[in-house]
Amino acid sequence: MARRIFTIITLLLLLSSCASPDQDMSNEYIGKSDYPYMYHSTGNGTQIAYSDKGYYFLNGDYIYFMDKQNNSPVILDNRPDNGCVDNSEDRTNCNAYVSHASPSDYLFIQYYEDHLYTMESRVETGKAAVYELVRRNPDGSNRKVMKTFSNGVVKSVNIHRGFLYYSVQDYDKDSNMSYQLLRLPLERLSKKPEILYVGEYKQGSISDVLAYGAQIYFIEFTDTGYRTMRYDLKTTSTEPLWLSNDGGYAALSSIHDKHLYFKYYYPTIASDNSDLFDKRTLVIYRSQLDGSDIRATNIKSSPIISNVYIDSQYTYVRPVWFQLTKVKDVANEMKIYKDGNLVQTLDMSPFSLTHNLFVGDENNMFVIEFTGDKSVLYYLNKSAIESANAKFIRMLETSVRTQ
Known part of the structure; x- marks a missing residue:
């Protein structure tokens, strides 16, 4: 009898250890547990x-911290003997160092439950790159490899x-x-991963995994183009969003107030840049989180296909800047609207083609620019928008190296 009871208890313990942790299935944004989509x-x-x-x-290969009271980022290693020097050959004595095997690696840093997580990669002699999920204390100490991904390229992480x-591409x-x-x-990373979606295209890949509420959105590149996909955490089903009947490819631009904002792109084989001026691509659409109830918005597009960012106060619209080299007489600027009214126009021409914009929170917007061997961080104080005095201010420059 005792042996039978022991067997039952052991079985129950095994089942409980395999069960998934309870997961909130609401579509409310929960700051302490959700992926910060605004970054x-x-x-x-x-x-x-x-x-x-x-x-x-994460500027270059180093982590910096900036408190809310100032705009002066500091390296995330307060030890006086740290090795966090840009030209140092040995960077292992630097808590703030993040290893990247390639400058094209997908970047990831996230604060979650009092720890800082990064996805890092390194090259072992004669082998392919190895990817690692690394956890640190908020001050950069106690660096620990939580998971090693020995097969494939980790492309996108939340x-x-x-x-x-995360998405993986392998051969x-x-x-x-x-x-x-x-x-x-996250608490049982040694488990065998659960497969949510398997691609079917020979030249396909998954990019831009973006979790929001009970949805996991991602871009799937196909053999002929791309499409936005949605994995439903409640039903465990996957479906493409916003399929068009006229050859348009849809991409998610922004999430705001439990709605998705997106646009279509219509490629052409012509060399006249007609795809950039196509009137169909100048319309910004909105839908429910599941992709239903598609409606055209009143958001004013740039003269060519645009990037749109939305926060709790403003809507930001700018032309897709890397396309500006193909056209003339289209200003490289970002227009900022509030309640449909233009508040300020920002000149974005000082930035190089290789830069990333992060819409940020209610206080700041950020740009990280890559200029050859430098990674430069800028911030914009949103409190100055209302008076039309907002501008991007340079606050950090880091040398960039590859292994």
């Missing part, structure tokens, strides 16, 4: 994390409501490519 930059990931005390910046969501021995969307419970 996500399309195509690049996130280089900014936020806590109650201030901001963390931590959201107790889970690690088999015959050089056939595969790609998947996976997840792991």
Whole structure:
């Protein structure tokens, strides 16, 4: 009898250890547990994390911290003998150092439950890059590798409501490519990952995983283009969003007030840049979180296809800046609207083509610019927008190196 009771108890313990942690399925944004979508930059990931005390910046290969009381980022290693010198050959004695095997690595930094997480990569001699999920204390100390991804390239990462969501691209021995969307419970990273979605395209990949509420959005590149996908945490189903009947590709621009904002792009084989001026691509649409109830908005587009960012107060519209080299007489500027009225126009021409914009919180917007061997951080104080005096201010420059 005792042996039978012991067996039952053991079985129950095993089942409980395999069960998924309870996950909130609401569509309310929960700051302490949700992926901070306002610091996500399309195509690049996130280089900014936020806590109650201030901001963390992943600038170049180093983490900096800036408290709420000033605009002076400091290296995240307060030891007097730290090795956090830009030209140092040995960077292992630097708590703030984040290893990247390639400058094209998808970037990730997130503050979650009193720890700072980064996705790092390194190259072992004669082998492919190895990716690692690393955890640190808020002051940069106690660096610990939480998970090693020995197979494939980790492309996009979120931590959201107790889970690690990520996409992987890999090749088999015959050089056939595969790609998947996976997840792991953050408290049990040694488990076998749960497969949420398996791609079907030979040249496909998954980019821009973005968790919001009970949805996981991502971009799937196909053999002929791309599409926005939605994984429903409640139903565990995946579906494409906003499919068009006229050849348009849809991409998520912004999330605001439980709505998705997006636009269509219509490629052309012509060399006259007609795709940039196509009237259909100048319309900004809005839908429910599940992609239903699509409606055209009154947001004013730039003369060519635009990027749109929305926060709790303002709407920011600018032309897709890397396309400006193809056209003439289109100003490289960002227009800021409040309640549909133009408040300020910002000249964005000083920035190089290689920069990322992060819409940020109610206080600040950020730009991180790459200028060859430098990564430069700028901030914009949103309190100055109302008086039309807002501007991007340079506050940090870091040398960039590759292994």
